[in-house]
Amino acid sequence: MRRPVLLLALVLVSLLGAMAAMPLLEQPPARTATPAAAGEFNELRARAQLATILGDQQPHPADSGASDGVLSRLIGQIRQLGLQPIVRDQFACNTLYKQRGVSCARVRNVVARLGPATGKALLLNAHYDSTPVGPAAADDGIGVATLLEVARNLQQRQPRRPVILLFNEGEELGLIGARAFLADPLSKNVDALINLEARGVTGPVNMFETSRPNGAPITLFANEVKRPVANSLSTDVYRLMPNYTDVNSFAERGWLTLNLAPIGNETRYHSPGDTIAALDPATLKHIGDQTLALATALANGTPATNAGDRIFMDVASRALIDLPLIAGVVLLAILLIAFAVLAIRRGGLARGSVTIVGTMLGASLLAWLLLELIGLVRPGMFWRAHPLWTHLTVYAATMLVGTSLLATVGGGMDRTRLRPVFWFIFVILGGAIGLFAPGGIIFFLFPPLIVLAGAATRRWSPAAERVASLVAIAFLYLTWGGMLGLLQELLNVGPMWIFALLGSLLILPVLVEARPLIANAGVRLSTTIPAVLSLLGIAGILSTPAYSADRQQRFVIQQVTQMPGGKSWWSILNDGAPLPKAMPGRWKRGTLPISDRQRWLSDAPTDPILQAPGVQLLSQSPVGNGRALTLRLTANGNERMEISAPADAQILSAGVDGFIMPIDQSASGKYSISCVGRSCDGAVLRVTLAQAKPVEFTLLGTRPLSPAAAPLLAARPAFARPQYSRDEAITFTRRRL
Ligand SMILES: [Zn+2]
Numbered sequence: 001m002r003r004p005v006l007l008l009a010l011v012l013v014s015l016l017g018a019m020a021a022m023p024l025l026e027q028p029p030a031r032t033a034t035p036a037a038a039g040e041f042n043e044l045r046a047r048a049q050l051a052t053i054l055g056d057q058q059p060h061p062a063d064s065g066a067s068d069g070v071l072s073r074l075i076g077q078i079r080q081l082g083l084q085p086i087v088r089d090q091f092a093c094n095t096l097y098k099q100r101g102v103s104c105a106r107v108r109n110v111v112a113r114l115g116p117a118t119g120k121a122l123l124l125n126a127h128y129d130s131t132p133v134g135p136a137a138a139d140d141g142i143g144v145a146t147l148l149e150v151a152r153n154l155q156q157r158q159p160r161r162p163v164i165l166l167f168n169e170g171e172e173l174g175l176i177g178a179r180a181f182l183a184d185p186l187s188k189n190v191d192a193l194i195n196l197e198a199r200g201v202t203g204p205v206n207m208f209e210t211s212r213p214n215g216a217p218i219t220l221f222a223n224e225v226k227r228p229v230a231n232s233l234s235t236d237v238y239r240l241m242p243n244y245t246d247v248n249s250f251a252e253r254g255w256l257t258l259n260l261a262p263i264g265n266e267t268r269y270h271s272p273g274d275t276i277a278a279l280d281p282a283t284l285k286h287i288g289d290q291t292l293a294l295a296t297a298l299a300n301g302t303p304a305t306n307a308g309d310r311i312f313m314d315v316a317s318r319a320l321i322d323l324p325l326i327a328g329v330v331l332l333a334i335l336l337i338a339f340a341v342l343a344i345r346r347g348g349l350a351r352g353s354v355t356i357v358g359t360m361l362g363a364s365l366l367a368w369l370l371l372e373l374i375g376l377v378r379p380g381m382f383w384r385a386h387p388l389w390t391h392l393t394v395y396a397a398t399m400l401v402g403t404s405l406l407a408t409v410g411g412g413m414d415r416t417r418l419r420p421v422f423w424f425i426f427v428i429l430g431g432a433i434g435l436f437a438p439g440g441i442i443f444f445l446f447p448p449l450i451v452l453a454g455a456a457t458r459r460w461s462p463a464a465e466r467v468a469s470l471v472a473i474a475f476l477y478l479t480w481g482g483m484l485g486l487l488q489e490l491l492n493v494g495p496m497w498i499f500a501l502l503g504s505l506l507i508l509p510v511l512v513e514a515r516p517l518i519a520n521a522g523v524r525l526s527t528t529i530p531a532v533l534s535l536l537g538i539a540g541i542l543s544t545p546a547y548s549a550d551r552q553q554r555f556v557i558q559q560v561t562q563m564p565g566g567k568s569w570w571s572i573l574n575d576g577a578p579l580p581k582a583m584p585g586r587w588k589r590g591t592l593p594i595s596d597r598q599r600w601l602s603d604a605p606t607d608p609i610l611q612a613p614g615v616q617l618l619s620q621s622p623v624g625n626g627r628a629l630t631l632r633l634t635a636n637g638n639e640r641m642e643i644s645a646p647a648d649a650q651i652l653s654a655g656v657d658g659f660i661m662p663i664d665q666s667a668s669g670k671y672s673i674s675c676v677g678r679s680c681d682g683a684v685l686r687v688t689l690a691q692a693k694p695v696e697f698t699l700l701g702t703r704p705l706s707p708a709a710a711p712l713l714a715a716r717p718a719f720a721r722p723q724y725s726r727d728e729a730i731t732f733t734r735r736r737l
Contacts, residue, residue, distance in 0.1 A: 004520035009529050011514045012399055016533055018477060019395045019503060020388060022485035025316045025478060028204045028286035029227050039156060041149055041288035043281045049077050050137065050145035051276050053128075057135035059272075059726070060128075062170040062177075063106040063677025064639070067129060071108055074128055074144070074167060081152055083112040083165075091679055092170070093655035094179035095662060097244045100647075101672040102654040102661045103174030106679035109181055110167040114155055115299060120191040121162035122298045123255070124150065124291070125178070125246055127171030132640075132726040134274040138262065140171065141276075142284055143196030150292050159299030164190065171246055173676050178246035179659065182253070192256040192298045194291055197245045201273075202280040203264020203489060204229040204317060205287040208238050209247055211257035215308040218322050221258060222312070224293040227286065228320040231313035231483055232439025234490075240436070256302055258294060260287055263489050267384060267551040271723040278550075311442040316478045321442070328441045332430055335448050339424035342455060348413045352421030355410035359511075360504045362405070363398035367500035370397055370534070374541055380577025382541060383496060385548035385719075390496050391488060393537030395507065398500045399530035402511045407523040410515070418512045419469060420455070423448040426505060443480050447472040447509075466513070473509050481506055546577070547719035553577070555720035556727060557712050559604050559705060560592055563733040566606035570712060573599050573725065583715040594700060594732055605708060611636035612733035613701035615643065618684065626650070626690040629737060635681035638701025638731070642674040643685075645697050650690035660686055700732040 036042035053073045060066035071087070078085040088111060093104035110128070113121075126143025130136030147165050154163055164186060168177025181187050195209075207230035210217040214235070221228065247259050262283045268274045297303075312322035343349045370393060374382060383390035410418060430444025454468020484502055491498065511518070518526045547553045556573040570585055571592065579587055585602030592601070614634035621628050633641055645651060651671045655661045663671065675683055689695065705713070705727050713727065 002521070004517045005525050008514060008517040008521050008526055011510070011517065012529050012533065015399070015507065015510050016392060016396060018481070019506070020392060022481045023488065024485070025482035026204050026229050026486055027317070028280070028282040031282050031285055039153060041153065041285065041292045043285035043288055046145040046149035046284055046288060047276065047279065047281060049148050050141045053077055053144065054135055054137060054141060054276065057137070057275055059132050059134055059136070060130050061132045061676060062129045062173055063679055067169065070128060071110070074110060077148055078110065078112050081148065082155070083114060083151065086111045088180065088184060090180045090183070091656055091683065092176050092180040092183070093659040093661050094174045094176045094249060095664060096174050097248045097664070098242050098667055100651070100663050100665070100667045100669060101174070101674070102663060103176060104656055104659070104675045104680070104683070104685070105170045105173050105176050105677045107168070107170035107177045107180050109169060109177050111184070111186060112151070112165045113162060114151060115159040115162045117162065119161050119189070120302070121164050121189045122295060123164045123166060123190045123193045124295060125166045125168065125193060126196045127169065127177060127246065128167045129169045129172055129177070131172045131270045133270050133722055133724065134272045136274055137276045137279045138198040138201040138274050139269060140196065140198055142198050142262065142279060142287060145284065146196055146288050146291050149288055150295055153292055154295060154299060157296055160301065161299050162189065163295065163299050168246065173674070175244065175246050175249045178249035182249065183658070187253070190253065190255055192302050193247070193250055193258070194294055194298070195245060195247050195257065195259045196287060196291065197259065197261040199269050200262050200264040200266050200489065201268045201278045202283055203262050205260050205262045205283060205290060206230060206234065206486065207258055207260050207290070208234055209245070209257070209259035210235060211251070211255060213307055213309045215310050216256055216303045216305055217258050218310045218312055220294065220297060220303050222320045222322055224297050225290050225320070226293070227289070227317050228314045229317050229486070230320065232311040232442055233313070233433070233437055233483065234486070236437035236439040260290060262287065263486065265551065266489065266492050267723070269723070272721050273552065311439050313442045313479055313483070316482050325438055328445060329434070331445050331449070332427060332434065332441055335427045335445070335452065336431065338452055339420050339427055339448065342420040343424045346417045346420055348417040349421055351409060352413055352418050353425065355405045355418070356422050356425050356508060358405050358409065359398070359402040359508055360501055362401040363500040363504050364497055366397045366401055367394040368497035370538065371496055374538065378542070378546065380546060380553065380575040381493065382546045384546055384553065385551045386544040387488065387492060389537055389540030389544060391499060393534055393541060394496060394499045395503050396530050396533035396537050398504050398507050399511070400527060400534055402504070402507055403518055403526045403530055404523070406511055406515055406518050407526050411519070415512055415515045416465070418515060419451065419465070422508055422512050423451050429505070443483065446479070447476040450475060469509065469513055473513070476506060476509065547717070549719060553717065553720040554723040555716055556722045556725045557705070557709060557716065558725070558727065559607070559709060559729045560594070561607065561610050561729070561731045562593060563612045563731060568604040568606050570602045570604045571599050573597070574720070580715055580717055584711050594698065607706050607708060607729070609637070609706065610729055610731045612699050612731045613638045613641040615699060615735060615737070617737060622692070623688060625692065626652070626688065627692055629687045629689070631685045631687060633675060633680055633683045633685065636701065638703050640674065640676045640702045641680055642672055642700045643697050644670050644672040644700065645695050646670055649695045652688045652690050654685060654687045656683060656685060694736045697735050697737055698732055699735055700730060702728045702730050705729050
């Protein structure tokens with residue numbers, strides 16, 4: 001074979017290897033063989049304490065029998081540190097963020113204090129409750145373990161300011177413990193918060209949220225954290241997502257805030273797989289070191305208020321670059337003008353743009369098409385256990401479209417003309433992303449700046465621009481590539497074609513530099529190489545199992561019963577893949593009267609023990625044009641109760657005395673008021689509506705499955721488990737009020 005072809009093959013294979021290695025750019029530091037010295041965060045001791053607290057690792061949602069045990073063992077561990085735990089036992093409600101709802105439960109927050117008795121305080125927060133689905137060793141056991149170990153170290157460091165440890169209950173139900181703490185007089189003295197969360201069990205710990213403006217927390221983070229993993233694109237995108245943590249409730253106080261969480265392997269999150277054994281000690285060490293460093297600084301004083309907003313990103317978790325947002329915007333504008341001038345002066349802007357933009361769009365389309373075709377033979381999330389093969393296929397397909405267009409449409413253009421066109425479009429994209437996520441600008445400044453510096457010195461050294469381009473690509477890889485590696489974890493449920501678009505920003509500048517090789521190899525040979533790589537990727541997808549012991553399929557088995565009448569369905573929520581042949585029943589895809597979500601359904605026998613929860617109307621009084629209702633809940637054997645109302649019900653507020661919470665009217669959809677735990681039976685709720693006409697409420701209750709479900713549970717595939725919802729019996733009825 002001719003030399004350019006071999007060289008091109010080498011470039012493309014290396015590039016694909018580099019794309020595969022992106023997740024390695026952002027990893028928690030390797031743990032040392034020697035145990036942590038005194039005064040350091042000891043992740044093994046923290047994990048052992050967590051194992052003691054979780055005991056037999058049962059789910060322990062708020063106000064359940066299992067949570068009583070976790071609570072008493074947690075108190076024991078706090079006492080062993082020489083601290084005096086205070087338990088605040090409250091029946092509280094909180095408004096649900098970004099949706100129309102209120103959630104209530106009895107929560108028992110555990111508070112412990114260290115340092116001086118008076119003065120402004122640092123709050124360290126984690127929640128000890130779990131979802132009903134799993135043991136929650138990471139979510140948020142990692143936070144509980146970290147708080148205990150950080151407290152041990154802080155005591156030796158004798159902080160100058162009070163430090164409050166809050167182990168809250170009810171986060172999973174709607175941040176109820178955080179809301180209850182805001183009613184606590186202790187919260188009045190807080191001026192800084194470190195919140196610890198989890199959305200996975202492995203990988204690096206991301207600092208994904210701060211108070212706004214972020215100048216002060218970012219300066220602190222940059223100064224104190226040795227192995228930072230954070231960027232202002234993800235903090236901005238997080239704000240646009242429907243996710244929330246305790247920080248949403250605390251935000252109204254305006255405390256200086258840093259929010260940390262690992263995101264590696266979401267397949268175990270909110271599932272029985274979130275176990276101590278699955279929790280990576282390196283991840284625990286990473287969150288512990290960061291929390292200890294930040295807490296030590298904040299326990300000795302808050303940084304001078306720095307009002308400005310900053311944009312920031314880590315460089316392969318070795319350094320944090322940060323600059324004022326306004327400086328980023330100005331720099332981006334300068335780059336935009338400079339590359340526009342350069343691209344126009346060198347010529348070929350139209351042809352180059354078709355090549356570059358065509359690759360981005362064409363690659364997205366090709367990746368989508370390939371994955372759809374694979375989905376025909378491999379239904380469900382075929383990438384769940386081994387996502388690498390799907391990523392490789394998508395990136396190889398991107399190279400295929402890129403080399404095709406560079407060899408044809410861009411055929412008449414050499415690199416000196418293609419380069420400014422690519423970076424011009426790159427900077428435009430940065431501006432477009434900046435419109436909805438200004439923090440994203442940070443990723444679009446330095447690589448083009450380096451290329452521009454090379455272009456400026458070209459008249460003295462012809463090779464300068466080429467060298468600068470390679471340096472820019474290396475920098476782009478360390479930053480954009482590192483971020484993409486994390487994004488692959490975050491978007492692990494898809495859509496996977498999106499990585500063609502995002503990856504093309506890394507692949508295209510390499511192909512532009514390889515343009516002479518592509519020209520020499522010709523269209524046929526230069527497209528054959530990435531085509532073969534794509535086929536190898538597809539072969540990898542088709543020959544690896546979709547699920548593994550570690551990364552299992554989501555598979556929730558429920559019995560849903562409508563009252564009165566007792567019409568009952570078996571329901572299975574999974575990724576859409578066909579059910580195993582052994583699953584008893586006649587299964588069809590469909591929806592239920594209580595949910596529009598597509599699922600597998602089969603008729604179920606009526607179970608006489610099942611009863612929907614009840615409400616008793618204690619009183620009703622007019623308020624303005626609407627009315628106020630006082631309701632008493634009756635559990636009828638249910639552990640969780642939900643009262644929902646259609647979108648036109650105009651419910652203004654709901655809750656219990658002391659915690660009547662407004663409902664976010666800017667959100668859309670149906671209204672819901674829920675109560676979880678033993679204390680809900682007999683609880684008195686107050687609900688205010690803006691209108692007088694009767695409303696048809698849906699009363700829904702959940703409890704564990706009956707023994708009738710045993711054959712279904714036995715037929716569940718080996719590598720499948722419930723996630724996000726537990727296996728349970730759901731009973732519902734309608735009631736006009
Ligand atoms: Zn959590």
